[in-house]
Amino acid sequence: MYKKIKFITVAIYHRLLSKNKLAKLLGVKFGENCGFMTRGWGSEPYLIEMGHSVYTSSGVNFVTHDGSVYVIRHLYPEYKNVDIMGRIKIGNNVFIGMNATILPGSIVGDNVIIGASSVVKGTLKSNSVYAGIPIKYICSLDEFIEKKKDSFDYTGDFNPQEKKAYFLNKFKIDKGE
Numbered sequence: 001m002y003k004k005i006k007f008i009t010v011a012i013y014h015r016l017l018s019k020n021k022l023a024k025l026l027g028v029k030f031g032e033n034c035g036f037m038t039r040g041w042g043s044e045p046y047l048i049e050m051g052h053s054v055y056t057s058s059g060v061n062f063v064t065h066d067g068s069v070y071v072i073r074h075l076y077p078e079y080k081n082v083d084i085m086g087r088i089k090i091g092n093n094v095f096i097g098m099n100a101t102i103l104p105g106s107i108v109g110d111n112v113i114i115g116a117s118s119v120v121k122g123t124l125k126s127n128s129v130y131a132g133i134p135i136k137y138i139c140s141l142d143e144f145i146e147k148k149k150d151s152f153d154y155t156g157d158f159n160p161q162e163k164k165a166y167f168l169n170k171f172k173i174d175k176g177e
Contacts, residue, residue, distance in 0.1 A: 030054060031092065038062075044085060051092035051110070059099035062088055066104055091126065111141055 019036045027046030033053045040061035041048065047064040066084035073080050086104025090096075094108055097116035102108075107123045114120060115131025115138070124130050129138040139147070153170070155163050168175055 047085065047104075048088045048090075050090040051094070053093045054090055054096070055094070056096045057098035057100075057116070060096050061099075061101045063101060064088060064104050097131075113141070113144065 019039070020030075020034060022039075023030065023036050023041060023045070026041050028041055028048045028050070029046075030050040031052035031054070034050060035055045037058040038056045038060040040059070042062045042064045044064040045062070048062050064085055064087070066086070069079070069082050069084055073082060084104070086106075088102050088104065088106050090102075090108045091110035091112065093110055094112045094114070096102070096114045097118065099116055100114050100118045100120060103119065103121040105122075106120045108114070108120065109124055109126030109128070111127045112124055113129045114124070114135070115129070117133065118131050118135045119133045120130070120135050122135075124135070125137075127141045129141065129144045130136065131138055138144075153166070155166055158166060167173075
């Protein structure tokens with residue numbers, strides 16, 4: 001069983017690594033210790049820049065253009081070649097939750113948590129937690145820690161087998177053995 005878990009863990013690591021390689025190949029600029037579970041780099045990935053220790057969950061989309069000009073192009077000949085683009089800048093130590101969308105021109109500071117399914121537009125200040133559609137400031141990181149610290153499980157250095165045993169015990173789940 002441990003070999004199977006180890007194989008799955010290695011497979012996930014390589015999948016994550018390959019997504020980092022894809023991002024770099026597409027022109028996304030990013031620092032060290034980043035992990036990307038997203039494939040949604042948009043049509044201008046070279047306009048995306050991220051710092052160190054940025055992690056994106058699955059389903060995250062980066063949008064660097066405003067597609068609404070499609071309608072304008074077809075109505076007005078003088079605008080048939082217009083585009084509206086915007087850079088996306090993400091700071092250091094940022095977590096972007098599952099299915100979040102980062103819109104053109106967004107700037108995210110350092111030490112930011114972005115909640116799942118959020119739509120990010122504008123500037124998000126450092127040391128903060130944001131969530132929602134549209135995105136809203138929720139609290140500071142210190143307030144977040146204070147709210148969540150009773151739920152913390154110190155399992156970050158557990159191997160998969162130890163982590164499974166810990167959570168099966170914590171939630172009183174029958175191992176089914």
